[in-house]
Amino acid sequence: MAIESSVLGHHVFSSGPFSSTTFHGSNGSYGSSYVNNVKLVRGTSLKMKCLGSSDSESVVSNSNANLKFIDEFLVKSGIVLAATVCGVLVFGCPEVFASEGLSAFFSLAETSITTLWPWKVRELAEKETENGVFRLLRSDVTRFLTTILIGTTVVNIAATALVTEAATAAFGEAGVSAATGVMTVAILLLTEITPKSIAVHNATEVARFVVRPVAWLSLVLYPVGRIVTLLSMGMLKLLGLKGSSEPYVTEEELKLMLRGAELSGAIEEEEQDMIENVLEIKDTHVREVMTPLVDVVAIDASSSLVDFHHLWVTHQYSRVPVFEQRVDNIMGIAYAMDLLDYVQKGETLESITVGDMAHKPAYFVPDSMSVWNLLREFRIRKVHMAVVLNEYGGTVGLVTLEDVVEEIVGEIFDENDSKEEIQKKTGYIVMRAEGVFDVDANTSIDQLSEDLTIKMPEGHQYETVSGFVCEAFGYIPRTGESIRIVLERDDEDDDDDSNGDHQEPKEKKHIFKLEILAGNARKVSAVRFERLNNGDEMLETKEVTRMFPKIVKRKWNSGEESEDDAEYDGYGFPKRRQEDISCEYVVDQENSHRD
Structure with missing residues (x-):
């Protein structure tokens, strides 16, 4: 379930070229059209507040027309300038024009080869014969790039020398400056920007055109290229760098x-x-996908097959762990299919124990094992269930092949799963009212952070809401207990707006009241998150101690006055009586480094 929640603390502008958007400000909201030039819109926003909607649309449309005129003027000027330079080179110095044409070819080759995805090079190479050029490119791309760089350097230097010589002969010393200006424009337009732009957008087609000529040229320049490559490798060693390349695709x-x-x-x-x-x-561990031991359905080894039949009818599990004396002492796995075999043979179910039928021993895995390795072991051993052990050898849970598959395709349910079982398996977040959420304690922390747009403390060790709540309280809370916490708001839009204004992002925070809705002495089952502010307040947490990162916490006494009657202090908390001061502590991560 995804819950969209946002607080418009300041103006929001459209990123499209033209759009009609409701403008939210301190003086109300109104509709207007915007262009994708943010500075222009912000610059005219003060005028728009004083004008009607038609006037504001006129201002923006005129500004947009001016922008289009400027763009067209720049494009036409660039075309005229490029044509002029080409004309000068063709009629004044054709050798230079030919050199610049070669330089443009090398730019096309360099950009297309470096832009082409490695998997695309492999695809093209597999379609060729054994001595194809793309096979050569795939095996030794450095050779191609070295040839291209040598060719680019030689032709650009030659062209510059020819233009300088011709300009000096015609204009004297002033010809050097003229040659510099002409060659700068020529190199930028004709051999850099234009060919590289073409190659970036048509990498495959350009590569097919340029790779073969470059391969031929690499044979001619092989001695020079080899020497240059060895010199560059020697310089890398002197600098303490390695010439090894990273994987083609990370x-x-x-x-x-x-x-x-x-x-x-x-x-x-x-x-x-x-x-x-x-x-x-491959980065997911078994402990993250297993069923905790407290939720495992198991049967005693001394139970009869009649008891196992009743258990199977109730829960519909095809495999059930079998334990001896204690539930954490699992000795094997009982299969429902084996029970059907006993029934088919006409065996007396009361006289046979589950321990006699169980497959022994059970398969044990550490909780630190990766799910990828577990899947491989399941395939090798031809089993679908494993008992999870911690580092001390104690049983902490159960993991099945279904748990592994669900990590890939998502949660899997069948017709026998009840609503309670589905909620217990996946967790839930229900929005009861604006800013009020009922959360199942089995819900993952990542899901909670996403739906409530909050950031959890860095370096936390819990994976579910239950672990977060227990760490916030400092103990296992009972039903009806409540605290207040302050968490940083996870609002990427605000950060983007701040960066666009060249301002540091503001750390705005949410104040939540956490109330335990259900639970017992061993675990928390359901929690209510009630947001008490809109997240725009900048909370000061200077005098703090290191107890729980990024959380401000306070117990509520049953004898306290209600929220409606309480007076709030500067932090958004109700003012306390003197005898209640010891019931609150404030913590923050910033000062944890001082201890």
Whole structure:
């Protein structure tokens, strides 16, 4: 469940070229059109407050017309300038024009080769014969780049020398300045900006055109290129750098490609999520996906098969852990299919114990094991269930093949799962009113942070809301207990606006009241998060102690006056009686480094 919540603390502008948006300000809201030039809109916003909607639209439309005129003028001027330079080079010094043409070719080659994705090079190489040019490019890209750089350097120096010589002969010493100006424009327009822009947008087509000539030239310049390569490697060693290259495609680049494919419509969003889950599964540990021991359904080894049948009818589990004396002493796994075999054979179920039927021993794995390795072990051992142990050898939970698959495809339910079981498995966040959320304690911290737009303390060790609440209280709270906490607001839009104004991002915070809705002496089951402010306040937390990062906490006494009647201090907390001062402590991460 995703809950969208935002607080418009200041003006929001459209990023599109033209859009109609409601403008929120301290003096109210009104509709107007904006252009994607933020400075222009902000510069005219004061005038727009004093004008009607038609006047404001006129101001923006006139500004947009001026911008379009300036853009067209610059484009036309650039074309005229490029044509002039080309004309001067063709009619005044054709050798220089030919040199610049070669330089443009090398720029095309360099940009297309460096822009082309490695997997695309591999695809093109596989379509060629054994001695194809793309196979050579894939095996030794340094050779191609060295040849290109040598060619670019030689032709640019030659062209500059020819122009300088001709200009000096015609204008004397002033010709040096004239040659410098002409060659600067020529190199930028004809050999850098234009060809590289073409190559960036048409990398594959350009690469097919330029790779073969560059390969031939690399044979001619091989001795020079080899010497240059050896010299560059020697300089790297002198500087203490290694010449080894990174992987062709990193994991982050692959994820970026997936996002691009999803945005372009090549793959669905669900497919993107699934592939990213596969990439992340190697960094996920068994403890993150297992079922905790307190939630495990198990059966005593001394129980009869009749008891096992009743358990199977109640829970519909095909595999059940079997323990001896204590639930954490699991000795095997009982299969429901084996029970059906006993029934089919006409065996007396009362005379056979579950321990006799169990598959022994159970498969044990450490909680630090990666899910990827667990999946591999499941395939090798041909098992679907494992008992999870901590570093001390104690049983902490159970993990199944279904848990692993759900890390890739998401939660899986069947027709036998009740609503309570689904909520227990996935957790839930229900918005009861504006700023009031009922949260299942099994909900992941990441889901809570996303739905409530908050940031959790850095370096936390808990994974669910239950762990967060217990650490906030400092103990396992009972039903009805409540505290107040302050958490930093996770609002990326505000950060972007601050960066656009060249201002440091402001750390605005939310004040929440946490109330325990359900639980017992061993665990918390449900919590209510009630937001008491809109997150715009800048809370001061200077006098603090290191107890819990980024959290301000206070116990509520049952005898305190209600929120409606209480007077609030500068921090947003009700003013306390003198005898209640010891019940509150304030903590912050900034001062934790002082201890």
